[in-house]
Amino acid sequence: MPETQRLALLASPTERAQDAEQALRDAYDWVPFEEADAVVVLGGDGFMLQILHQMLEQGPMMPAFGLNLGTVGFLMNKYKSSRTIAERVAKARSIAVAPLRMEATTNTGEKASSWAINEVSLLRETRQTAKLEVSVNGKVRIPELACDGVLVATPAGSTAYNLSANGPILPLGSNMLALTPISPFRPRRWRGAILPETYEIVFRARESVKRPVLVVADQKEVRDVSEVRVVAEPEHRLTLLFDRGQSLEERIFAEQFMV
Template sequence: MSGERRLALAASPTEQAQVAAADLRQRYDWVPIGEAELVVALGGDGFLLQTLHAMLDRHRALPVFGMNLGTVGFLMNEWSPDLLESRILRARSFTVTPLRMTATTVSGEVVTYAAINEVSLLRETRQTARLEVTVNGRVVLPELVCDGVLAATPAGSTAYNLSAHGPILPLDSSLIALTPISAFRPRRWRGAILPDRTRIGFRVLDPVKRPVSAVADQREVRDVATVEVAIDRSSTLTLLFDPEHALDDRITMEQFVI
């Protein structure tokens, strides 16, 4: 490419993304991801999350410039094969700090996953979940009867959190949204907005009769007994956006969508 930055190409397995990837491979030079300084990702929001999680797993988080070849593409730039070098040079960068979920199952297994958008606790059966909620070790809800509850980052506040009627958080707000999903008791509780230094804990009150799963973005742990959620400041991710399609502007404008 320009010789200034070594770029790797990642593409969703969908036909549309694969055709676009073939076009880009003819136009530009690419290196394997292990030698790259930046990743160009083709697909939708789900594929971008997969790409980011794969880098977290490898403990090598490269900046990512995504182009939308999926459905929604809220976290993506517009697809165009032209002038890619200049777009990357002009791109605005945004740092995203993921959540860290530590889930302990009924059998005692401990599983830790990162979540870029949200951590969700969801009932596994027709029966509602019964959860105790703590903030920094203090019990704030002795019993939340619900279909589920989620903790969302600012970057994820316009995803599942928004569909559950949670608040939209500005990207630079240093906040976490704690949002119930179809709460039955207390019925009037609509959630909370917490500083991102907060440690949030969930304890399943009847995990055998009313089993609950915990999901960190797309990774699920079933039959959990307790779940702890906190910002993982040891892991940071960088997303790149065209100046006219920057993520902070998109999140702000979502508040005015009718």
């Protein structure tokens, strides 16, 4: 980032983030979000995802530098005041993240679509096990997956829900997606797949009335779906900024050695 960058400041509604916003307001000559070259985001991963979704849906697209005032802060940098925020943003390393596009059809024929930066997950709505047909690039790979659910994760999201479901960690820049079952019952030995991000994945709910299924794209939920299409859209890549030595790429790599 250039030294003369124009920065916007956005803060989550939490008390910690609001207090930090007040402290930073006088530290830099901030500009409105629509006029900025980059945005500084105060909060946690959830608020960062909210801002990234806003960029995808409404624009403008710009690099985002997060300061963690939430819980995990996987997408954020440490909040500290040892250097000016402008210096940190100017010296930050950029990481590109390709989002997923989810398109769902409900049992009544309604259509819904949404972006996902971490993952798209299908989940059973009731005690009835979900039964899903899984197709990749137009070919049925699993005629009937009996499970609690299944998800498609990006490299950025591979250490989130995907990891807790025993899915693989994907390095940034791998241009791959993780297809991971959630509590699979049949076929018992299937533990998922790693697919190129250019592949299209389609899920069809079998017995969708008796065994209702919902889909969640990051924070957006659609219930009673009959079909869900998931595809990565690299042309809409987002840019996250990290302090040197603290990048998302390094965090994802380090997760593979956690014991």
